[in-house]
Amino acid sequence: MTPDELSGALSAALAAAVADGTLALPADAIPASVHVERPRQREHGDWATNIALQLAKKAGVAPRTLAEDLAKRLVVTPGVKAVDVAGPGFLNITLDAAAAGSLARTIVEAGAAYGRNDSEAGLKINLEFVSANPTGPIHIGGVRWAAVGDSLARILTASGAEVAREYYFNDHGTQIDRFARSLLAAAKGRPAPEDGYGGAYIAEIAEAVIADALADGDADPRDLPDAEAQETFRARGVTRMFAEIKQSLHDFGVDFDVYFHEDSLHESGAVEHAVARLQAGGHMFEKDGALWLRTTDFGDDKDRVVVKSDGDAAYIAGDIAYYLDKRERGFDDVIIMLGADHHGYVGRMMAVCAAFGDTPGKNLQILIGQMVNLVKEGQPVRMSKRAGTVLTIDDLVGAVGVDAARYSLARYSADSNIDLDLDLLASAKNENPVFYVQYAHSRTVQVAAKAAERGVRREDGFDPALLDQESEAVLLGRLTEFPRIVAQAAELREPHRVARYLEALAGDFHSWYNQNLRVAPYPDEEVTDQHRTRLWLNDAVRTVLVNGLGLLGVSAPERM
Template sequence: MTPEELAAAIRTVLEEASAEGSLALPASEIPDPRVERPRNRDHGDWSTNVAMQLAKKAGTKPRDLAELLVPRLEALDGVASVEVAGPGFLNIRLDAASAGELARSIVEAGEAYGRNDSLSGQHINLEYVSANPTGPVHLGGARWAAVGDSLARILSACGAAVTREYYFNDHGTQIDRFAVSLLAAARGQEAPEDGYGGAYIAEIAARVTSDELAAGRPAPATLDDAEATEIFRARGVDLMFASIKAELHAFRADFDVFFHEDSLHTSGAVTRALGELRKRGVIEERDGATWLRTTDFGDDKDRVLIKSDGNPAYFAADTAYYLDKRDRGADCSLYLFGADHHGYVGRMMAMCAAYGDTPGVNMQILIGQMVNLVKNGVPVRMSKRAGTIVTLEDLVEAVGVDAARYALARSSMDSMIDIDLDLLASSTSDNPVYYVQYAHARTRNVARNAAEHGVSRDPNVASFEPAALDDPADTALLGILAQFPATVAQAASLREQHRVARYLEQLAAAYHAWYGATRVTPRGDDAVNSGHVARLWLNDAVGQVLANGLGLLGVSAPERM
């Protein structure tokens, strides 16, 4: 029995009590009971505070309501005993067969175990990375890639329709500086003071020159500045963005939409957005400029949309982009921003409210903190290609995709993290990704050994007897397995992908302890018994959940290590 099934059964008991009048509360006011694992396992398998929740509404004392529910809950199939504790907690013990049945449920559900429909019907536009196309993806972008892609997988697993989106900043002065930097590199000159440096600039400049010569055109560096700059702008940005896409694809972070900022201006989207805001009466002309009155919606000051020179401010594109997402059907626009965007949240939420939407619902913003790399106890500060920054490519080259993704996704977005390259490259239990992956590989090795010893899940060979899972280590492992669906749902609801990683580490620890305490294969010439078969089911259930959880983080589940 899963905690979700137990919660549903408790709700049915409450509704029956309401119908017969022993619970003075209409069924419509009965919430879905919350079932949790007790901190002290001596208190039972599961605990609920539903009696404390409902007592006041029902006009009774929590313990009295709890006592009323005890015999009804003990009558449920699979429930061994129920005890009232403290002010009105109900501690529930399952019989071994009911608890053990979970192993079969997980194996039979396969990849579907942990998935749910808690976000069904929601369309979430998730924008992440969105690095300027003027250089490789830096370490901060790598974190957003790992977190964003993991969140997309988790949200999808909970039934949401997710659009993974990359905002391509191809409108602005940074593109001009990039083009001028490429031209300087092609002419063998130093990069402009406000330009871009690093080996990748010289590589792209050489590639543009080579392509132009191959097409029978002159080398761009020999042309006048204006013509040469335009060539490097067009070709260089395309090459840089193709490189960024390739980096992200290799990192298992693919996108559904690559949205070009420039299209907002060329398509008239900015004009349409301003028109919508004017209709809502939240725009005014002042000091020769056009302003959005964001202070009406909690911002610290109003924001310029059209500058006094007639050109749109950067914020104008933000307003148009958000409206475009909503017009494309997004119920929620979820943004992953770096720490340098913290001051941007107020104006963005005010803009959301100005459109008549609900900040925190239709628009959600997650702010991520920085990542530091450490090797041999010393910070890693320089990149071989980028020169002044450490890149995604550098990290993957050092530790691989699996270790990089897991390390970046296992911590809360709002915490600064140090990545120890030596630790991530090690094959020890101190390395969290190795620890979890090794647990999965161990489950597969146990299954292979079981087959060699004649232990099988084939019903034609031996039946599964869940009551045979009666060792305390079995019970502890089953309890953790039961929590996976709720962990996934909570990670999606709170937008906290790290909850899945930390759950996997807890499960791996319990599995390694179980492996040392029980046996799936018989000793010596002993015969195969029901306990061996049942524990093979439990072993394979653990392997399935580890694989499912690692898949939600975009990390592989190896068969052997």
């Protein structure tokens, strides 16, 4: 029996109580879906609900009285072994072994579909993450967003949403000027500008720009006047750097659906269009020759200049236009992932969202990520040899590999600081969380292979009532939770919930395995339905581990 089936049985029990006059509630007060959850203590049963406490006041009865009536109605439901009333009116529900065990077959037959749900169905979501400036390699903070953002996109898609991964390509503004001047200085053997960029990669990109120009039959940019040479390094350098960024992300398992160029907002008239919309809504005013947005009307700490007194657009103008552009492309929800230094951005953009008549926190959602620190041999890792000042995506992947990097970054709440121990993540130890989960998967493969050698075939028999050991009940209970965990991770925009679930599932599976409950018979032993049924359970665990790791963009190796 699945949680949805149990939820339906509870709704039916409530409807019956209303129909026979026991419960004085209008029919529309009965929830279509009753929330059930796993009790914290196993001895309290398989599932629990507080629905009696929720409805008792409306019905004018004591919660425990309502709970006792529901218990009598629910206990006759096929698959329900016992229903106990606890405390002021909680219901603790225990399923019989057959009802619980049937889940193993359901999962295996569902395959890749198990865990998918429709909690976000109908939503068109724009998810913007990473968006590193094309002035250097992606630093460790951006790597965190690559892992978390791509995992969130997968989870939202699995929950029914239509998701577009978007990268905002910052090719407009002073940082690109500094990048071009830095390349020019490196090419001509000059010191980097005071406000420029350093690191070995600058010299590498400068050399590549020169090689590209010569290969195309153009002049050596070093022989051009500085102003002309700088434009060459700007155009070719940004293209070259961004190609490297895209390749690094691709190698990390992250590809984007849309690469949006900041320059296009200014060239297409999108900024003027957005300003006109806000003016028409009465949210703009003139002061000191500049055009301001009255964001304080929507909770911001001060009003914002959108067009400066010299007629140039302020930085926020691009952000305003970009948000409106996303909404006019038909996206219901716009999610933006930003680093810890962008806290001040949240209030003003939520005000912009409200000024356009949208709902802050719904149509616009901003997730802030905290710092990542790397540790090796007990000491902080402080510098990238190539970038010179920051640690990069290639540094992390080179140290621990893609799987460990992605998993370790996605398994923490994004709003927490994390320290990653590179020695641990590169090790084959149970203390290494990605190894622990992947090893559980490889162990399911080994169990199935050994069973096949001994002639155990799933299709020859399945008796869910045989899954009656305590460790099997715990494992089945954990497997039941997976769709709910995926839906919750989607709703809360928290991929780490999937990772932590997988670690708990791996722990339950390792405990079950270590009890030596045979899936493969001994060489002189006959194959029975007990073996076959346990193989269904083993393969159900394998299915969920594959599906869960896939949501995090992490592989499920068959051998470790």
